[in-house]
Amino acid sequence: xxxxxxxxxxxxxxxxxxxxxxxxxxxxxxxxxxxxxxxxxxxxxxxxxxxxxxxxxxxxxxxxxxxxxxxxxxxxxxxxxxxxxxxxxxxxxxxxxxxxxxxxxxxxxxxxxxxxxxxxxxxxxxxxxxxxxxxxxxxxxxxxxxxxxxxxxxxxxxxxxxxxxxxxxxxxxxxxxxxxxxxxxxxxxxxxxxxxxxxxxxxxxxxxxxxxxxxxxxxxxxxxxxxxxxxxxxxxxxxxxxxxxxxxxxxxxxxxxxxxxxxxxxxxxxxxxxxxxxxxxxxxxxxxxxxxxxxxxxxxxxxxxxxxxxxxxxxxxxxxxxxxxxxxxxxxxxxxxxxxxxxxxxxxxxxxxxxxxxxxxxxxxxxxxxxxxxxxxxxxxxxxxxxxxxxxxxxxxxxxxxxxxxxxxxxxxxxxxxxxxxxxxxxxxxxxxxxxxxxxxxxxxxxxxxxxxxxxxxxxxxxxxxxxxxxxxxxxxxxxxxxxxxxxxxxxxxxxxxxxxxxxxxxxxxxxxxxxxxxxxxxxxxxxxxxxxxxxxxxxxxxxxxxxxxxxxxxxxxxxxxxxxxxxxxxxxxxxxxxxxxxxx
Ligand code: FES
Numbered sequence: 042x043x044x045x046x047x048x049x050x051x052x053x054x055x056x057x058x059x060x061x062x063x064x065x066x067x068x069x070x071x072x073x074x075x076x077x078x079x080x081x082x083x084x085x086x087x088x089x090x091x092x093x094x095x096x097x098x099x100x101x102x103x104x105x106x107x108x109x110x111x112x113x114x115x116x117x118x119x120x121x122x123x124x125x126x127x128x129x130x131x132x133x134x135x136x137x138x139x140x141x142x143x144x145x146x147x148x149x150x151x152x153x154x155x156x157x158x159x160x161x162x163x164x165x166x167x168x169x170x171x172x173x174x175x176x177x178x179x180x181x182x183x184x185x186x187x188x189x190x191x192x193x194x195x196x197x198x199x200x201x202x203x204x205x206x207x208x209x210x211x212x213x214x215x216x217x218x219x220x221x222x223x224x225x226x227x228x229x230x231x232x233x234x235x236x237x238x239x240x241x242x243x244x245x246x247x248x249x250x251x252x253x254x255x256x257x258x259x260x261x262x263x264x265x266x267x268x269x270x271x272x273x274x275x276x277x278x279x280x281x282x283x284x285x286x287x288x289x290x291x292x293x294x295x296x297x298x299x300x301x302x303x304x305x306x307x308x309x310x311x312x313x314x315x316x317x318x319x320x321x322x323x324x325x326x327x328x329x330x331x332x333x334x335x336x337x338x339x340x341x342x343x344x345x346x347x348x349x350x351x352x353x354x355x356x357x358x359x360x361x362x363x364x365x366x367x368x369x370x371x372x373x374x375x376x377x378x379x380x381x382x383x384x385x386x387x388x389x390x391x392x393x394x395x396x397x398x399x400x401x402x403x404x405x406x407x408x409x410x411x412x413x414x415x416x417x418x419x420x421x422x423x424x425x426x427x428x429x430x431x432x433x434x435x436x437x438x439x440x441x442x443x444x445x446x447x448x449x450x451x452x453x454x455x456x457x458x459x460x461x462x463x464x465x466x467x468x469x470x471x472x473x474x475x476x477x478x479x480x481x482x483x484x485x486x487x488x489x490x491x492x493x494x495x496x497x498x499x500x501x502x503x504x505x506x507x508x509x510x511x512x513x514x515x516x517x518x519x520x521x522x523x524x525x526x527x528x529x530x531x532x533x534x535x536x537x538x539x540x541x542x543x544x545x546x547x548x549x550x551x552x553x554x555x556x557x558x559x560x561x562x563x564x565x566x567x568x569x570x571x572x573x574x575x576x577x578x579x580x581x582x583x584x585x586x587x588x589x590x591x592x593x594x595x596x597x598x599x600x601x602x603x604x605x606x607x608x609x610x611x612x613x614x615x616x617x618x619x620x621x622x623x624x625x626x
Pocket of ligand 1: 104135136137171172173210211243244245249251
């Protein structure tokens with residue numbers, strides 16, 4: 042370790058923290074004070090505890106379109122508590138403005154977040170995230186940086202209205218697009234819908250990945266209680282921001298570092314919440330990545346221990362009917378936490394310094410509402426997400442059963458295989474495509490390395506000729522991801538991926554595949570001999586010039602598979618001492 046990499050002395054605080062190394066610490070501080078005074082700060086201000094504010098506002102990121110007003114409110118909260126707020130930028134990642142995918146950039150954002158927290162003098166940090174990959178990136182970075190950190194999200198967008206029907210991104214984006222592909226609506230109407238799907242700044246209005254990660258951050262204890270659900274354009278969101286700033290100062294005094302909050306019990310709580318909210322399948326990957334930074338392994342084979350007990354209670358799209366603003370009106374996440382309290386570890390610490398159990402007790406009283414169901418009357422009787430294994434997925438795969446067609450959860454059929462996104466685009470709408478409604482669609486080469494960046498293309502469109510016949514769902518299998526806003530009988534995250542030697546690469550059109558959610562199996566029905574023959578004849582994966590330089594080169598060399606969170610191997614903890622769910626056998 043070089044001198045510049047030495048962690049700051051415990052006594053270093055405020056502006057004395059993490060001095061630039063000139064070989065003379067007093068001169069470094071002298072210079073730092075001189076420069077920051079150029080921005081008009083007084084000695085009194087510079088003597089205060091410093092709260093950094095990671096601002097991810099960007100004109101390319103409408104989900105963070107309220108970031109400026111949140112920064113202002115956080116600053117107010119910090120100053121009310123006697124601290125000095127200092128805002129700094131990091132990368133901002135929006136789903137629709139990230140090529141090749143936002144997942145490709147998540148780890149870059151986590152490195153940016155970690156390094157800027159460590160490089161700049163701050164005693165605590167408020168991280169303003171929201172859009173899908175930003176919150177996991179920030180939590181991963183904070184877990185590695187080790188500085189007291191508190192998550193603030195931008196909040197969900199408002200819903201719009203199309204011909205008197207309430208709509209919101211992005212479950213309705215996909216539903217209307219499927220109707221357009223099936224000739225149920227025309228080009229003029231799909232343009233009309235386009236104006237209504239995103240009615241304001243803020244994150245997607247359903248239980249997609251952004252809403253899921255907001256709820257997970259609160260369940261982990263990394264966010265103020267009640268912080269997950271206030272919509273972006275409400276006074277409640279601004280007040281949450283002010284309170285977050287105030288709490289950040291308190292966290293400095295309490296030395297509330299992420300390692301005290303991000304414990305195995307906290308991750309188990311987060312898994313329970315993920316299941317109960319009918320959360321995004323992406324939540325599994327992100328939780329594995331955050332846990333990996335803390336030396337905690339998420340054992341998906343043990344997921345059944347809790348998914349068999351914790352049902353889906355939240356009636357939000359895509360598993361249900363409502364929108365995120367309705368969950369807020371129904372009391373927010375605490376309404377869920379109260380219901381699943383018997384399954385939670387209530388003694389976990391939160392950013393308030395109190396336990397999750399104390400925060401549930403402190404919350405406003407429950408009231409009658411229809412968005413969060415009681416345990417006795419769930420939206421779906423089992424956990425939303427199921428982990429599968431089989432000869433097609435020796436490292437596992439997942440399916441969101443709560444958003445699938447019940448009739449397809451046990452299904453065996455002939456397959457139609459696509460070799461990658463280009464092949465899919467070329468043939469999926471071909472009227473000559475040999476495909477029937479009962480077939481299983483397979484898409485290869487969209488895993489972490491395959492595309493690269495594991496695109497959300499696992500939601501393979503229904504072939505147009507079947508869509509026109511009214512087919513709404515088919516079993517679809519890939520090594521990619523799907524948006525948390527999507528629904529269907531879709532098997533994802535097949536591991537190892539086809540571009541990394543996984544058996545999925547060996548599947549051929551005409552093979553039979555058997556999916557059994559009850560048995561948690563996914564199998565390609567060919568003999569071991571045939572497997573071996575195909576493997577021996579399989580061509581080497583094609584090489585791509587663009588994989589050889591820059592960040593993409595780093596990504597291709599070090600990204601891990603979905604079961605360990607698609608983090609870079611060198612960013613994960615070097616020691617994994619804990620496993621979640623905690624074994625109760
Ligand atoms: Fe940002 Fe959905 S695109 S949350």
